[in-house]
Amino acid sequence: MNTTFSDDLFRRFRDLLLTRSGLYFPDHRRSDLHHCLTMVLPATGYATLEALYAAAVVDDKTLHTVIEGVTVGETYFFRNTSQFTALRDRILPDLIARREVIRSLRFWSAGCATGEEPYSLAILLHEALPDPDAWQITILATDINTAFLNRARAGVYGAWSFRETDPALRDRYFERLEGTRWRIRSDLRRQVLFARLNLVEDEYPAVMNGTTMQDVILCRNVLIYFDDDTIRAVVRRLYRALTPGGWLIVGHAEARSDFFAQFEVVNCPGTVIYRKPLHAPLFDEAIPSVPARQMVRPLSTTSADVASLLLPAPAAPSPSFVSDTPVADNAAPDTLAVARQAADRGDLATAMRLCETMVQHQPLSAEAHLLNGQILEQQGRLDEALAAYRRAVYLDHSLYLALLAMAGILHRTGHVDEAYRAYRRLLRALATLPPHAPVPSFDNATAAELQMFIQRQMEALRR
Structure with a gap:
């Protein structure tokens, strides 16, 4: 060799x-x-x-x-204690006060490695929220390394991962396995959605992959592996991914003021954190897509990641669309593409208006009802989202993404029997496809892989 x-x-x-x-x-x-x-x-x-x-x-x-x-996966639970203390004592009280009415919080661990960070976040939320079961918590965890993501999904860790964790906390939230290995509690494991995402690629923030309107983003010890141009491009996208008043936490070695000029700087004991101003526009103006580097050929998303996110990649917008022009039937695909573009940049009002325009001119467009449902779900209007998904499925029985989204809402809202039936219906539909055939609207995910994912969801319903 x-x-x-x-x-x-x-x-x-x-x-x-x-x-x-x-x-x-x-x-x-x-x-x-x-x-x-x-x-x-x-x-x-x-x-x-x-x-x-x-x-x-x-x-x-x-x-x-x-x-x-x-890539380096060196991490452990509650790494950089001062930052988790800031989360508990500074960030969470702010979010709880501002979100008390809707009781919904969104977190993103960007560069999650083998999962210790997002699971630490799940534990912290369970400990710190006054009534965690009364809150709708979303924790997205992404990384470029699929091997790390597979280990994170398994949720099994050795003693070295707990070197700064109170043994009492470990014993409360982990199940002891053979030797010196522990597995995260299943209820906490289900709170975290793991997916592959390359922070360098211009694919976020996007409604389609769940990276919009985040309350807190942790992107720690990731930026140090990029050059300055790449860091600036990534930070711009992370800024757009945050809701006004949202928080960004980076590694101690990454806190350079010139990279984070758009943010407010908040000094906490032992650390510096960044906040998107509360007065920032709810929907940022679209920033021209300037990738940090011209990609020779983008890395494909793996099927396991698609199954985790349950979402397709956003379609490319049509540059020739003018929103004030009446929409003819043959312009419907352009309308849908621009609606997706608006949703991706967080302008849900415009996206909704365009969807409604498309539905008016093309009432039998299942894709329009699907996107409408995704926007409504993003806004927390679950009943209306469910109705939109039902219409999409009625119009196109092969629109598996709409059926899966419908089942997901039923699952989340406690309609166990209905969710189970929806999952079972989807399993029957997938059974008509060859096991290794890619499923439409799920990028590279195969029928067999989606069947495995759905079976796990059905098992969770019966617990």
Whole structure:
């Protein structure tokens, strides 16, 4: 096995990782990159790093393997105690006071690694909220590394992950397994939605992947792996993903004022946190899509991630649409695309108006009713969202996403029997597809994988 790492090969790997994942390896980290690639090489079946590079350029699976080999998953529960103290003592009281009426909170762990951070957040919320069961809590956890996400979904951890955790807290929220391993309680595990997302790609904030209107975003020890241009692009998108008054927490080494000029700076004991101003527009103006890097070819979303998010990728908008122009029937696809664009940037009012326009001109458009339901669900209007999903399913029985969304609302609102029937109906529909066939509107997810996901949901209903 040849692990020679010439100057030219270093530059090519460095540029490939930068353009395809945003990971930045400057010259002083050349030895780190070489070490990681050397460790990855045996598992790939290639004899040389040169051959590995050639494969990574053309094959997403190989590239994913390389990315997983060079990303760092070192983390543990309640890492950086001062930041969790700020969450408990500064951020949560603010959110509880402002959200007491609707009792709904949205959190996003961006760069969640193996899951210790979002699970720490779930535990903190359970401990700190006066009546946690009375609140609708959403915790989204994303990472670029699919191997980390699989470990996070399993929720099993060794003693090293608890090195700053009170043993009493660990015993309260984890089940002891063999040896020195513990598994997170199933009720907390179900609170967290894990999905693959590359922070460098311009795919968020978007209603379609659940990254809009966040109350708190934790993006800690992630930005340090990017160059300055990439950091600025990521921070702009994170700012847009926050609701007015929302909070951003980054790693201690990442708190550079020039990156966070749009935010208010809040000093807490032992840490600095950032807040989107309360007076910021509820719906930010669309920011021109300028990727931090021109992607050679975007990394595909894995089917396991699609099953976790239960949402498709947003459609590309039509640049020629003018919203004040009456919509003809043959313009309906453009109307739907622009409605999705408005929803993605958080302008739900415009998105809803466009959906209503489309429904008026194309009342049999199942896709319009589906998007209408997604917007209503985002606004917390679950009864109306459910009705929209029912209309979408009625118009197109093969619109599996609408049926799954309908089942999800029934599940969340405690309509156990109806949810079970909806899941079972979807299972029957998926059974008509070849097991390895991709399911329409679910990107790369196969029928077999979605069946497994739905079966787990049905099992949860019967617990």
